[in-house]
Amino acid sequence: MATAGRWLAQTIAVVLLVMVGTTTLLRFAPGYFSDAREMDARYAAVTRAELSAEAARSHSLTQMLGTEIGGWIHGNSGVSRQFGVPVWELIQPRLAVSGALLLRGIALAWTLALFASILSSAGRRPSLLWQVPAAILLAVPAAALATLCLLINSGGPVLVLALLLAARDFKFLHRALHKAWLDPHVLHARAQGVRTRHLLRAHIVPALLPQLGALASLSIVTALSALVPIEVIFNVPGIGELAWNAALNRDLPVLLAVTMILALAVVCSGVGSHRTAAWREA
Amino acid sequence: MSLRRGALWLLPGLILAAAAVLARPGASYAYQDRETVLAGSSLQHPAGTDDLGRDRLVRVSGALLISLTGSLVAAAITTAAAAGVGTLAAFGPAVVGWSAMLVCDVFLALPWMFLLMMVRAAMPLTTSPAHSASITFLVLAALGWPACARAVYRGAVAQRTSGWMLHARSTGLRRAQVIHHILPNLLPLLIPQFLVSIPAFVIAEANLGALGLGISEPLPSWGGMLFELNNSAMLLETRWVYFPLALLIVVLLALEGAAAEA
Numbered sequence: 070m071a072t073a074g075r076w077l078a079q080t081i082a083v084v085l086l087v088m089v090g091t092t093t094l095l096r097f098a099p100g101y102f103s104d105a106r107e108m109d110a111r112y113a114a115v116t117r118a119e120l121s122a123e124a125a126r127s128h129s130l131t132q133m134l135g136t137e138i139g140g141w142i143h144g145n146s147g148v149s150r151q152f153g154v155p156v157w158e159l160i161q162p163r164l165a166v167s168g169a170l171l172l173r174g175i176a177l178a179w180t181l182a183l184f185a186s187i188l189s190s191a192g193r194r195p196s197l198l199w200q201v202p203a204a205i206l207l208a209v210p211a212a213a214l215a216t217l218c219l220l221i222n223s224g225g226p227v228l229v230l231a232l233l234l235a236a237r238d239f240k241f242l243h244r245a246l247h248k249a250w251l252d253p254h255v256l257h258a259r260a261q262g263v264r265t266r267h268l269l270r271a272h273i274v275p276a277l278l279p280q281l282g283a284l285a286s287l288s289i290v291t292a293l294s295a296l297v298p299i300e301v302i303f304n305v306p307g308i309g310e311l312a313w314n315a316a317l318n319r320d321l322p323v324l325l326a327v328t329m330i331l332a333l334a335v336v337c338s339g340v341g342s343h344r345t346a347a348w349r350e351a
Numbered sequence: 352m353s354l355r356r357g358a359l360w361l362l363p364g365l366i367l368a369a370a371a372v373l374a375r376p377g378a379s380y381a382y383q384d385r386e387t388v389l390a391g392s393s394l395q396h397p398a399g400t401d402d403l404g405r406d407r408l409v410r411v412s413g414a415l416l417i418s419l420t421g422s423l424v425a426a427a428i429t430t431a432a433a434a435g436v437g438t439l440a441a442f443g444p445a446v447v448g449w450s451a452m453l454v455c456d457v458f459l460a461l462p463w464m465f466l467l468m469m470v471r472a473a474m475p476l477t478t479s480p481a482h483s484a485s486i487t488f489l490v491l492a493a494l495g496w497p498a499c500a501r502a503v504y505r506g507a508v509a510q511r512t513s514g515w516m517l518h519a520r521s522t523g524l525r526r527a528q529v530i531h532h533i534l535p536n537l538l539p540l541l542i543p544q545f546l547v548s549i550p551a552f553v554i555a556e557a558n559l560g561a562l563g564l565g566i567s568e569p570l571p572s573w574g575g576m577l578f579e580l581n582n583s584a585m586l587l588e589t590r591w592v593y594f595p596l597a598l599l600i601v602v603l604l605a606l607e608g609a610a611a612e613a
Contacts, residue, residue: 212561
């Protein structure tokens with residue numbers, strides 16, 4: 070109970086600090102308060118003067134923070150400056166798109182990484198067949214891999230995300246599995262002729278559960294990072310693409326909402342890894 | 352093992368070759384020869400030219416040197432900041448330690464690429480190319496330290512409870528007096544963090560540049576040159592467009608190999 074309370078307090082503190090940080094960053098960004106309508110000749114001079122005065126009134130950081138935090142407490146995430154629609158209406162459909170992309174990408178990445186690392190680590194010598202492609206994939210920027218897939222017209226965002234994640238996951242899984250295969254009790258069991266499938270199920274995987282939990286958490290963070298270039302290059306209407314647009318257009322309400330959702334996702338994924346460790350110890 | 356050792360030699364070789372290309376008389380990364388736009392390989396332009404008639408080999412060499420220099424500086428700043436924050440958090444008052452780690456959590460709670468993009472987008476977009484390069488690498492340095500600081504913090508806490516530290520404290524040495532013995536003991540932790548940061552920053556700069564938020568033209572950068580891949584008409588004209596990507600992969604493999612070997 071105390072741990073849950075501590076986690077909740079820490080999550081709230083992190084989310085609040087993220088909110089303060091994002092608002093401060095945007096408040097001091099050059100050109101944040103410039104309004105395109107002030108340069109529009111169709112507006113009367115009085116209207117333009119009123120727009121300038123309104124912008125000047127909202128310059129205070131505390132006022133901006135108060136408005137944002139108050140709005141979130143009342144369940145109002147604000148209105149997008151760029152599109153003029155409620156932020157939640159923009160985010161909701163995109164969450165489903167990005168969520169599906171993330172789930173499919175992570176599932177495929179884990180399947181690939183587990184398959185490759187089990188085959189690679191079970192042998193006496195590390196297999197170059199798996200290690201060389203993984204090393205090359207780690208050296209390719211996400212944006213470049215996405216562009217290459219687009220150019221050769223094979224593989225979509227799911228495959229690119231899966232390949233990027235699989236390379237990273239493989240690196241950790243291979244190392245952990247290789248170490249686990251050399252544990253004395255596993256070596257003894259192998260010498261006794263215990264079947265590989267049984268060894269994996271009864272000894273290797275349970276011993277690796279805490280590390281797998283941490284790796285799952287890391288996969289989510291890596292996937293969220295790769296989401297931006299992948300969605301932008303493949304033109305996927307997801308959270309990453311929305312965030313990119315919002316960052317370029319200084320759309321504070323959208324940026325704030327996306328930032329908080331991502332921060333919550335990362336903090337919650339961290340809890341998942343802690344729970345795995347707790348189950349293992351229980 | 353021999354591959355990694357080879358990487359240690361490959362990197363200085365590439366840097367020397369890039370410096371030699373840039374030192375050639377008349378070599379300019381910004382000079383546009385409009386008569387030879389999208390040219391293939393020739394004696395004058397061994398790696399061809401881009402869509403503005405600029406020598407691709409010169410631009411790739413410039414990108415290599417700028418990227419490596421910027422990443423080295425950013426990695427040094429990151430490591431120094433992480434060493435300072437991590438040590439302070441471990442040896443300072445509990446409130447300072449807790450606050451420092453909370454700040455680290457805030458940074459780590461946001462995906463790296465997203466955080467970079469957000470901070471870079473908040474910076475002026477109309478600065479000079481040299482300023483845009485400095486801003487890009489400073490942003491990388493400013494956002495790269497929390498993960499490293501967490502590792503340093505754990506190492507410093509282990510040092511705080513180690514036998515030699517307890518012995519030193521029991522003989523009457525104050526915390527401030529023993530703290531300068533801490534950094535040499537943290538070096539085995541800081542050096543790998545520094546080496547691992549370099550390829551991470553090179554990749555981050557390339558990704559930022561590919562999204563249009565990196566180093567601005569005409570200064571050459573990996574990200575800027577990856578932009579060329581978006582132009583399918585250019586790809587039909589010359590295959591040398593892939594050259595920067597291929598070299599970037601080689602450089603990153605060499606950096607990873609060098610970090611692993613060290």
